[in-house]
Amino acid sequence: MRLKDKVAVITGASRGIGRGIAELFAAEGAKVAAIYRGSQAAAEEMVNAISATGGVAKAYQADVADLAQVKALFETIEKEVGPVDILVNNAGIIHDDLFVRMDPADWAKVIQTNLFGTYNCCHQIGFPMMRRRSGRIINISSVAAEFVNMGQTNYAASKGAINSFTKALAVELAPRGVTVNAIAPGFIETDMSAAVRNKAGDMIEKMIPLKRLGKPEDIARAALFLASADGSYMTGQVLTVDGGLSLGPVGGK
Numbered sequence: 001m002r003l004k005d006k007v008a009v010i011t012g013a014s015r016g017i018g019r020g021i022a023e024l025f026a027a028e029g030a031k032v033a034a035i036y037r038g039s040q041a042a043a044e045e046m047v048n049a050i051s052a053t054g055g056v057a058k059a060y061q062a063d064v065a066d067l068a069q070v071k072a073l074f075e076t077i078e079k080e081v082g083p084v085d086i087l088v089n090n091a092g093i094i095h096d097d098l099f100v101r102m103d104p105a106d107w108a109k110v111i112q113t114n115l116f117g118t119y120n121c122c123h124q125i126g127f128p129m130m131r132r133r134s135g136r137i138i139n140i141s142s143v144a145a146e147f148v149n150m151g152q153t154n155y156a157a158s159k160g161a162i163n164s165f166t167k168a169l170a171v172e173l174a175p176r177g178v179t180v181n182a183i184a185p186g187f188i189e190t191d192m193s194a195a196v197r198n199k200a201g202d203m204i205e206k207m208i209p210l211k212r213l214g215k216p217e218d219i220a221r222a223a224l225f226l227a228s229a230d231g232s233y234m235t236g237q238v239l240t241v242d243g244g245l246s247l248g249p250v251g252g253k
Contacts, residue, residue: 005029006029006085008022010025010032012090013043014039017219018090019042022034022046023046023220025223026053026055030086032055033077035061035062060073064113064117067116070117074125089137089139091113091117094110096155097151114155115162126178133176143186170236180235185241186214187208187213208245209243222239
């Protein structure tokens with residue numbers, strides 16, 4: 001088991017990519033603290049599924065955009081589970097619209113959850129990890145940070161900022177043995193991406209060189225690499241996992 005007895009905090013863990021990461025980390029021996037904001041039933045079902053297979057997981061409710069809630073959350077996790085070894089900042093939202101008609105509240109919500117949520121969680125565990133001279137931080141970004149779509153100025157801005165934040169934080173924490181990396185997924189089969197996928201239809205798969213949508217477990221495997229000893233010499237990187245989508249138009253059928 002590559003993560004035996006490691007304490008892993010995963011935000012947005014009740015479904016989609018977060019759930020995929022939580023389940024794989026637990027299967028690899030980690031003690032998983034699964035953070036959710038509103039999907040209590042889904043979070044509890046996921047924890048029960050992990051427990052049924054012999055894994056260790058516990059669900060915690062918190063809005064990562066709220067610094068006070070995040071501070072209380074990490075204090076509770078440390079008391080109940082232990083010092084955090086791995087942090088996966090996966091919580092994220094979308095509120096798509098063309099910029100000229102985008103509601104300022106929708107801009108703020110996306111930035112607050114995606115970017116400030118990442119900051120809030122990193123701020124709570126950065127110093128403890130430095131003090132222990134050990135830790136893994138994995139931020140979930142998106143190919144949308146570099147390969148933009150119409151109607152996603154807020155989302156692209158938040159993910160682009162996460163990429164830059166990842167690199168800058170990696171430089172600061174590296175001397176103390178803490179790695180900071182990001183994963184940029186492409187089109188993944190999740191509830192959050194459903195609206196975009198349904199709108200584009202079959203065109204999405206035709207755009208992807210591997211000719212299929214990604215699955216949460218595709219991202220989970222990349223996260224496992226970064227969280228384990230296998231990724232110990234990798235920091236400040238944005239790992240793209242998109243089936244080749246970011247390569248641009250390619251030939252072939």
